[in-house]
Amino acid sequence: MFSLPPSLLSTIFDTPQCSDYSDDPPGHTTTSKHSSLFDIWSSSRVIAAEHGDLLLTPGGQRPMTTRNISLAIHVSERCIPHIFSLLWSLHPLRVMLMLSLDIFRGLLPACRGYSQAMIINELQAVISSGGFSFARLCRLIATDVLRMAVESLIDSLANRNADIVQSSARFIMEYRQMEQRLRMDVPTLENPHIRDLFQESELFVRSFSGMSSFGLLSPLDLFRVLALISELASHAVMLWSLTSSGTHVWLLLFSVISTIFPLLLSPWTRNRDLGEDTHDVKEAHATAKQNRMRGLAHSDIHRPEIVLFGLGPWILQSWAKARRLTLGLEQNRLGEDEWPYGSLFSQLNLTGAIDALQNIPILIALQASSNSLGSFSLYRSSVQSFFFTGRQLAQTLRMGFQGIFLMGAFCTAMEVQPQLQPESPTATIKYRNTTRKGMKIELRNVSYTYPGNHTPALKDVSLVLEAGETLAIVGYNGSGKSTLAKILLRLVDYHAGRILINDLDLCHHDPTDFHTHVTAVLQGFSKFDSSFKENVGVGYVPEAGSDDAVEKAVELAGAEHILYSLPNGVETMLDSGVAGQSSSSSSAPSSPNLRGEFGPIQGCLRHQRYGLSGGEWQRIAISRAFMRANRxxxxxxxxxxxxxxxxxxxxxxVFDTVEEISRSPTTGKRIKTVVFITHRLSTARRADKIAMMEHGAMTEFGTHQELLAKGGSYASLYQASV
Known part of the structure; x- marks a missing residue:
């Protein structure tokens, strides 16, 4: 079981349940070893301290500033031991073998160079002496062939072992990520910073697919650092053995300096770091604006308003200005924050000159008759390999630096608690109902505001619904009816007031446990690119595979005619109409669609998909609710x-069926509470009580006759509908 130390438990956001919360972005945070991991991760995304509201996009490259290096150290101290503990627990022997082979493989390039140098020396001796030792040359060639065979065998073994470890690690990380994602509720994922957190966590998980796939570096790839260090050490030993005299040492120093000279020029050929350059702050703003304008231009949802209000030229001009800035077409010729020598050195092609200079030591050394061609060939290749490996090591460490923050996002995401989950396990209560007469619901001044909005969707709603009663919620569009239903179903939180379920506070109920005692048809119900049986059966998963249970639910919903019209019955694959495809109005075959909520469907290549009308899909949603309604x-x-x-x-x-289900088949007494939302007031008359909603407030509450007698909004709406 993957777990983090108790100190990490304090890193989770103390988001109070059933109360106000903020979705404001985190600004610059002063971090210390006692800061929460979420604060450290958030602080690393801040582009500049003076621009605390400007954050890197998820996956954005953190500049290697002193501040970010300090943050990376804090993340590493908290996360690395536990990530590697998890990976070690998968295949300890294979991980040890992977580590050992990576170190050993780092020694092979130096051995390869030495073997090839010996062959060169033998050929030089043949040419210079005129003699020829065929046996010795054959032995050297055979030895080199054997070395190549052993090296190939080791590479094959190492790659096979690494693939097994990599695949196992990828599976467990993907499993943990998906498991945690499925635990999240709607309010938690509405927070934009939580979404960004999970997006960076997903990037960390994707890094286990291999560095070449996404340009990311996973902890397993960091084993390459050991191989590179081993290779550097072997080349260093080889070079030291070749520089026995003072002349050779000076030649070695010349080669070293000529190799690293271009690196010394790098500060002059680039601008300052992202986090300290105000120009990059402007570029980040421009990137965000460019993406917004592009989104508007490609949006079908906003197309009517774009055409109606003539927004096309404004969108195009705004995008063009932002895009020119991100492409560097709007930069000053010589800004005050630019290095003045960068343009000078960027015009010089030093690569050829450096390569030529590095040949000088070989020419000088070859003048000594005591030196062999093979030793200087080995010397030359070792110098080049040493610095090539050094560059690889530097690049790996830079990628690892970015990966540290993605790892921090993963560790933080794994500890996020759903917002609707009670804060303390000791405060969590199980749903209880000793009367078995339905659910008693009491609302006391309940208010709710959607994230990012200032106008409450619900304002001081109070009502009492006794167990077994039926409540109809009516009102105009946008009056808060669906919001109230989502709150009652514990899908979204409420920010003020109290809700009592069977006289116990709803905040203390475990949402997962509470949901087993309710069923619902949502206005925005889901349509799955899956079989008819699966679309209905998800209403009660334990019986989702039962044809009898599905057909019973379909019968209760009055949807038998839909089922009978399908060519393969409950196994017929349905087309949800998503991914650019529109559902047909009849049960006609549609083109195959392999993407859906369930992912790739087995057998979808053998069956045509059938589209359904809106009314037919609604029947399926009702059937889905009836899968568990009579439990x-x-x-x-x-x-x-x-x-x-x-x-x-x-x-x-449908409503006759609901009425039948809500009563005991033996006594006829109400055993279930029913809440329904409707625009048809003739249907509202069925309810024991009616709540009239206007602008987020409940303006009237009572029976149908009582509200008619008041002559208020409900009476006016009812008279207009009949």
Whole structure:
């Protein structure tokens, strides 16, 4: 079981449940070893301290500033031991073998160079002496062939072992990521910083697919650092053995200086770091604006307003200005924050000159008759390999530096608690209902505001619904009806007030446990690119594979005619109409669509997909709710406009079924509480109580006759509908 130390438990955001929370972006945070991991990760995303509201996009490259290096150290101290503990627990022997082979493989390039130098020396001796030792040359060649065979065998063994470790690590990391993602509730994922956190966590998980795939570096790839260090050490020993005299030492120093000279010029050929350059702050703003304008230009949703208000030229000009800045076309010729010598050195092609200079030591050394061609060939290749490996090591460390923050995002994401989960396990209560008469619901001044909005969606809503009663929620569009339903279903949180379920505070209920006692038809119900049986069966997963259970739910919803019209019955694959495909209005075959909520579907290449009309999909959603509606543990049925696409006869059938399910088959007494939202006030008359919603507030509450007698908004709306 993957776990982090108790100190990490304090890194999770103390988001109070059932109360106000903020989605403001985190600004510059002063970090210390006692700072939360989330604060450290958030602080690393701040582009500049004076621009605390400007954050890197998820996956953005952190500049290697002193501040970020300090943050990376804090993240490493908290996360690396636990990540490697998890990886070690998968295949300890294979991980040890992978580590040993990587170190050993680092020694092979030096051995290769030495073997080839010996062959060169033998050929030089043949040419210079005129003699020829065929046996010795054959032995050297055979030795080199054997070396290559052993090296190939080791590479094959190492790669096979690394693939097994890599695949196992990838699976467990993907599993943990998906497991945690599925635990999250709607309010948690509405927070933009939580979304960014999970996006960077996903990048960390993707890094286990291999560095070449995404340009990322996983902890397993960091084993390459050991191989590179081993290779550097072997080349260093080889070079030291070749520089026995003072002349050779000076030649070695010349080669070293000529090799690293271009690196010394790098500060003069680049601008200052991102985090300290105000020009990059402007570029970040321009990038964000460029993406917004591009989104508007490609959006079908906003197309009517773009055409209506003539926004095309404004969008194009705004995008062009931002794009020119991001491409460097709007930069000053010589800004005050630019290095004045960069343009000078950037015009010089030093590569050829450096390569020529590095040949001088070989020419001088070859003048000594005591030196062999093979030794200087080995000397030359070792120098080049030493610095080539050094550059690889530097690049790997730079990538590893970025990977540290992605690892920090993963560790933080793994400890995020759903916002609706009670804060303390000791405060969590199980759902209880001793009366078995349905669910009693009491709201006391409940208010809710959607993230990013200032106008409350619900304002001081209070009502009491006794167990077994039926409540109809009516009102105009945008009055808060669906929001109230989501709060009752514990899908979103409320920011003020209290909700009591069977006289116990809803905040203390475990949402997962609470959801087993409710069923619902949501206004925005899901359509899955899957079989008819799966679309219905997800309403009660334990019986999702039962044809009898599915057909019973379909019968309760009055959707038998849909099932009978499908060519393969409950196994017919349905087309949700997403991914650019529109559903047909009849059960006609549609083109195959392999993408959906369930991912690739087995057998989808053998079956045509069938599109359904809006009313037919609504019947499936109702069937889905009825999969569990008549189960004894379900005490609440919530229906949000469940019959908006159905004809009056179908509508009456659905509500008659709900009425039947909500009563005991033996005594006829109410055993389930029902809450439904409707625009059809003739249907609202079925309810025991009616709540009239206006602008987020409940303006009237009572029976149908009581509200008619008041002559208020409900009476006016009812008279207009009949």
């Amino acid at each position: 004894p543990e379900v005490d609440l049925i919530v229906l949000d406009e469940p019959t908006s696409s159905l004809d009056p006869h179908a509508q009456n059938h």
